[in-house]
Amino acid sequence: MYSMHEELIRRLNETKTMSIVGMCKNAGKTTMLNWLLTGGHLRGTLGLTSIGRDGESTDVVTGTEKPGIFVREGTLIATAKDMLRLGDVTKEILMTTGIPTPLGEVVILRARSAGYVQLAGPSITTQLRSVSESFFALGAEKSVIDGALGRKSLGARAVADGVILCTGASYNASMEKVIADTVHIYRLMNLPKAETLPPECTDGLEACIREHGAALVAGALTDTMVVPLLRSGVLRRCRLVVKDPSKVLLSADTLDKLAVREVALETEDAARTLCVTVNPVSAYGWKFDKDEFLYRMREAVDVPVINVKEELA
Structure with missing residues (x-):
């Protein structure tokens, strides 16, 4: 599996802004995010935010324990003010953004110690772009966005150069259905960028x-x-x-x-899918044959496919 990891790490380090998106809850999104944030695979200082709220310890839909979001010392974080009391990192507030959320204004801080954070970032594309630009102005080499679920994830291309697509058995009890729908989203994610724009349809x-x-x-x-x-x-x-x-x-x-x-x-907006991650274990009680799931997904897409349960340890 070394070559698959090597290809993935190369792709990640070539990408300045990346978004991690999920086909469903419990697809392994947070596991992948923690691997990115703490595994030492990404060069330089990282900036981290989310589309909306994420990072709670228990999944509100399934009631299952979720891994918290763990950051290294020096990571830049953009989150709503109400979230600051919930994390356990030592915080240095660097700037306020003027971006409102239901949980308070989004502020940018530097983690002065390693620890857990809770994220509640902007939900509007232009605001997410603005936060990424602030990260880079403050010295970050990469911006990582904890993205959305389901069809909303397709909007990730508008805010990121690269997308990590997470899928798993929790999406559906049928492996056929999980693979087919993931491949459909993957195809849409990888539509080419228009080099020229035709006239807008006014007469139909x-x-x-x-x-x-x-x-x-x-x-x-x-x-x-x-x-x-x-x-x-x-x-x-x-x-x-x-x-x-x-x-x-x-x-x-x-x-x-x-x-x-x-x-x-x-x-008009273009990104590329950096990899697909798969979680063969459902939060709802069933699981897939991990080898078959991995093999069939690798046959279906042209990017690295990683089993988050085993290959990101």
Whole structure:
């Protein structure tokens, strides 16, 4: 497994801003985050924040114990003021951000000792970008964002250069379903960046494609919009551009049909998936054959796949 780790660590160190996102609760997101923060694999000072609230010791959905978020001395942390009393690191407040959250203003501090932290960061893309910029201005080499769950995770591409996608048995009791849905999200995460932006659709998608051979879709791209145009033959050898992958609400079947008809689906914001992590043990009482799960996921994606239960020890 050394070569897989070596490739992963190389990818991580080439990435300035990364977001860790989960397909479900108990996918191993916090385990992966702690490995990044304390394993000594990432060079230089790290900045850490989250999309919204994370780091509580018990998962509020499943009632299972969650690993806390542990940071090394020197780590920069952006979190809401109300969270400061819950961690046990020695804190040096460096700046206030003016970013409001339900748990108080987001402040940036430096951990003057190793210890546990609780995170409640910004929930808006522009604010997350601003926090990352502040980290770099304060001397961080990397910004790590503890990201969102489910389809919301697709928005991570707008705030990070690289994404770590975490999945596991807790998502569904069917391994087939877990792999299929993870691969679907992976495909969306890795849509290419548009080199040029076509005109925005003002007279409807069909009219725009007929006139320009491409279209900039302002909102969501859905099966309801796309399937009739596939049937009519309008969607063939053309381009569709969306803001980011969270706007693509297409089924895997529709994605396949677009590929067959040589329709280039592109996004304004671009990141890359750095790796996929898998947790074969569900919080709900079932588990997968770990070797089969790992093998099949590695066959399905083109990035390193890591078992968080065994390979991040």
